[in-house]
Amino acid sequence: MNYVQVYIEHNSLSLNQTFTYQTEQDVSVGCRVKVPFGHQTLIGFVDSISNQCDLDTVKSVLEVLDPKPLLNVELLDLASWMSDYYVTSKISCLKTMLPPALKPSSSHTHVIYEQWAMKGNGSGSLTPKQTTFLASISFPCKLSQLRKQSRTMTQRLIDQGYIAIEQRPKGMSMPASLHENHSFTLTSEQKQAVLIISKSNDTVFLLHGVTGSGKTEVFLQLAQQVLSSGKQVLFLVPEIGLTPMMINQVSARFGKRIAIYHSQLNAQEKYDQYRLVKEHKVDIVVGTRSAVFMPFSDLGLILMDEEHDSSYKQENMPRYHTRDIVKWRANYHGCKVVLASATPSLESYARAYKGVYHLVTLTHRISVSMPMIHLVDMKTQKTHFGLSQDLLDAISIRLNRREQTILLLNRRGYLPIMRCMDCGQIMTCPDCGLALSYHKKDHQLMCHCCGRTFPYANTCPSCGGHHFYQSSMGTEKLEEQLQTLFPSAHIIRMDADTTRKKRAHQKLLSEFERSGDILLGTQMVAKGLDFARVSLVGIINADSGLARLDFSSNELTYDLLEQASGRSGRQSQQGEVFIQTFDPNQYVMRCVLHHDYQRFFKQEMQFRHLGMYPPYVYMCTLIFSDVDSNKAMKKASQAKKLALSVKVLGPVEISMRQKKARCRLVLKAKDQKTLHDCVWKIAKAMKGNIDINMYPMLLEE
Numbered sequence: 001m002n003y004v005q006v007y008i009e010h011n012s013l014s015l016n017q018t019f020t021y022q023t024e025q026d027v028s029v030g031c032r033v034k035v036p037f038g039h040q041t042l043i044g045f046v047d048s049i050s051n052q053c054d055l056d057t058v059k060s061v062l063e064v065l066d067p068k069p070l071l072n073v074e075l076l077d078l079a080s081w082m083s084d085y086y087v088t089s090k091i092s093c094l095k096t097m098l099p100p101a102l103k104p105s106s107s108h109t110h111v112i113y114e115q116w117a118m119k120g121n122g123s124g125s126l127t128p129k130q131t132t133f134l135a136s137i138s139f140p141c142k143l144s145q146l147r148k149q150s151r152t153m154t155q156r157l158i159d160q161g162y163i164a165i166e167q168r169p170k171g172m173s174m175p176a177s178l179h180e181n182h183s184f185t186l187t188s189e190q191k192q193a194v195l196i197i198s199k200s201n202d203t204v205f206l207l208h209g210v211t212g213s214g215k216t217e218v219f220l221q222l223a224q225q226v227l228s229s230g231k232q233v234l235f236l237v238p239e240i241g242l243t244p245m246m247i248n249q250v251s252a253r254f255g256k257r258i259a260i261y262h263s264q265l266n267a268q269e270k271y272d273q274y275r276l277v278k279e280h281k282v283d284i285v286v287g288t289r290s291a292v293f294m295p296f297s298d299l300g301l302i303l304m305d306e307e308h309d310s311s312y313k314q315e316n317m318p319r320y321h322t323r324d325i326v327k328w329r330a331n332y333h334g335c336k337v338v339l340a341s342a343t344p345s346l347e348s349y350a351r352a353y354k355g356v357y358h359l360v361t362l363t364h365r366i367s368v369s370m371p372m373i374h375l376v377d378m379k380t381q382k383t384h385f386g387l388s389q390d391l392l393d394a395i396s397i398r399l400n401r402r403e404q405t406i407l408l409l410n411r412r413g414y415l416p417i418m419r420c421m422d423c424g425q426i427m428t429c430p431d432c433g434l435a436l437s438y439h440k441k442d443h444q445l446m447c448h449c450c451g452r453t454f455p456y457a458n459t460c461p462s463c464g465g466h467h468f469y470q471s472s473m474g475t476e477k478l479e480e481q482l483q484t485l486f487p488s489a490h491i492i493r494m495d496a497d498t499t500r501k502k503r504a505h506q507k508l509l510s511e512f513e514r515s516g517d518i519l520l521g522t523q524m525v526a527k528g529l530d531f532a533r534v535s536l537v538g539i540i541n542a543d544s545g546l547a548r549l550d551f552s553s554n555e556l557t558y559d560l561l562e563q564a565s566g567r568s569g570r571q572s573q574q575g576e577v578f579i580q581t582f583d584p585n586q587y588v589m590r591c592v593l594h595h596d597y598q599r600f601f602k603q604e605m606q607f608r609h610l611g612m613y614p615p616y617v618y619m620c621t622l623i624f625s626d627v628d629s630n631k632a633m634k635k636a637s638q639a640k641k642l643a644l645s646v647k648v649l650g651p652v653e654i655s656m657r658q659k660k661a662r663c664r665l666v667l668k669a670k671d672q673k674t675l676h677d678c679v680w681k682i683a684k685a686m687k688g689n690i691d692i693n694m695y696p697m698l699l700e701e
């Protein structure tokens with residue numbers, strides 16, 4: 001008889017509690033089992049196994065779900081480490097690591113594969129007709145199309161190897177022929193970077209390269225070296241939808257041996273990609289956050305692009321940061337890590353500064369200089385619908401020259417705030433207490449925090465008034481107004497509302513590349529885009545992020561402005577940027593004006609030092625929630641009494657979530673272990689739900 005200790009996820013349990021069950025079946029650590037728990041049947045993971053037990057009564061396992069453990073030894077170890085490091089339940093870590101469909105079941109939609117024709121290295125003689133046919137094909141293209149044109153000639157070219165066939169899940173983007181196997185001659189800076197990283201004995205590198213300095217090519221060359229030595233490569237990107245060009249480049253370079261893993265895949269597609277890695281059928285994985293848990297067996301290199309990006313931090317349980325996982329896995333596999341960004345996180349840059357990471361820099365763009373920044377002082381400018389005359393003139397010039405413009409407004413919807421003109425009351429979400437936005441197309445009010453929507457009422461709930469301030473605007477209104485100002489311009493809007501559908505990002509971006517004049521949107525338009533014809537970037541409301549007064553507001557604003565600016569003039573035209581601000585002397589604006597990351601870093605580090613914030617201290621937030629705000633406050637105060645070894649801020653009441661009041665404590669310590677031990681002490685002593693966020697990137701979410 002086997003006695004197994006099983007992790008179960010249940011509200012009533014304290015962190016990482018296990019229960020003992022018995023079974024006669026074969027079972028190993030890490031297998032999923034179905035077990036009775038109270039009146040319920042739950043699925044748990046086996047934590048350990050023994051053949052003895054001193055309990056009087058032991059319930060039996062109902063079913064062993066996996067003949068072999070789903071996760072290998074490395075990933076099981078990683079789950080234990082994560083649970084300890086982030087003070088979070090081990091079962092949530094195990095669950096996070098696995099693709100949603102562990103086993104394809106008939107209820108899942110199956111992937112449909114398509115055959116693509118790729119250019120092959122054929123040999124042998126061809127008839128003149130076949131030669132003309134071959135020359136007319138623009139690779140890659142769907143095989144079915146070629147067959148329609150001539151079945152026999154297509155087959156002949158396949159037989160002779162002039163056409164190679166590749167299976168791809170339907171709907172997956174294919175490498176554009178333009179990028180086909182095309183690698184650049186590296187600039188001397190790029191060459192130097194590749195050389196340093198490949199020759200050095202250090203493990204973690206920070207590649208700090210200004211926007212448009214060609215970091216991608218450095219990545220690809222490093223990947224190439226590692227792949228030729230037979231090892232695997234993990235290439236992490238923040239958001240797949242925004243990096244179609246990057247994906248094309250990687251797939252064009254490395255062909256079939258690539259898996260692409262991200263949140264827009266359905267369960268079956270994820271499972272397929274996961275299996276490809278597990279069975280070592282691919283050598284390189286390009287993916288977002290969750291790809292960091294792929295079951296590699298022989299990892300040789302991890303590349304993390306835009307390492308500062310907040311999407312690398314998971315904001316629900318387990319609240320991990322991809323960078324931490326990357327370093328853990330690199331250590332396990334004995335491989336190198338390259339973190340890259342034009343605006344590295346303060347934390348990473350501070351480590352590089354101290355020599356913990358090896359700093360490698362790219363200081364120039366490939367063939368143009370950095371874009372020219374204009375800070376537009378909105379206190380003195382004449383504006384039309386929130387747009388300054390300077391920016392409008394610059395847009396007109398671009399329209400006349402058939403160049404492209406990107407506009408950033410970091411608020412979606414039509415009216416971001418509904419404030420009554422009679423009594424001043426703001427319409428708020430009853431669940432969160434935060435302002436509701438009006439969305440004109442759907443004609444409804446929406447809470448951007450919880451997503452709840454309400455029918456539009458043109459009546460103030462407090463005084464019955466019918467007039468609302470029209471002073472602020474979101475992307476939906478900006479689009480409408482730009483279209484009035486520039487009636488013949490082709491304007492494309494990209495924000496959470498226009499990108500709900502699968503592959504919507506790609507569609508909008510290729511529409512922009514083909515025929516767009518203006519791309520406007522939220523922070524999505526600031527990330528990673530590389531369009532040759534964009535020579536103007538406008539930032540409408542540059543101060544909005546600074547108003548938040550979070551400890552990282554300056555850093556996030558600097559990143560956003562510098563990254564957005566970086567989309568302008570990347571290839572041949574000299575770029576220009578107009579930043580609309582009410583405070584052009586604020587130091588973040590001054591640093592962006594000169595693309596001066598170093599100065600930003602030094603000054604911001606001083607503020608962090610004075611305020612005792614990361615990276616000078618280790619920080620954690622604890623949030624206690626309850627329908628009764630007094631109870632939430634009481635729990636927070638109890639926890640505070642346990643936190644003797646660290647500095648504590650709060651408790652303070654913060655915005656509600658799901659009708660529950662929330663109270664927050666902020667814990668800080670100079671020493672990581674002190675903080676870690678203190679949080680564990682609280683987590684063990686206080687049962688029930690505490691939302692623990694170790695090393696948060698923001699205080700307010």
Ligand SMILES: Nc1ncnc2c1ncn2[C@@H]1O[C@H](COP(=O)(O)OP(=O)(O)OP(=O)(O)O)[C@@H](O)[C@H]1O
Nearest residue numbers: 184185186187211212213214215216217342528530
């Ligand atoms: N050696 C090279 N010669 C010519 N063009 C190059 C070279 N390396 C890169 N490029 C081109 O320069 C442009 C910028 O490169 P890339 O997109 O890699 O920049 P980046 O450093 O990732 O910038 P960002 O941080 O803004 O994303 C791209 O269009 C790329 O194709």
Ligand SMILES: [Zn+2]
Nearest residue numbers: 429432447450
């Ligand atoms: Zn809400």
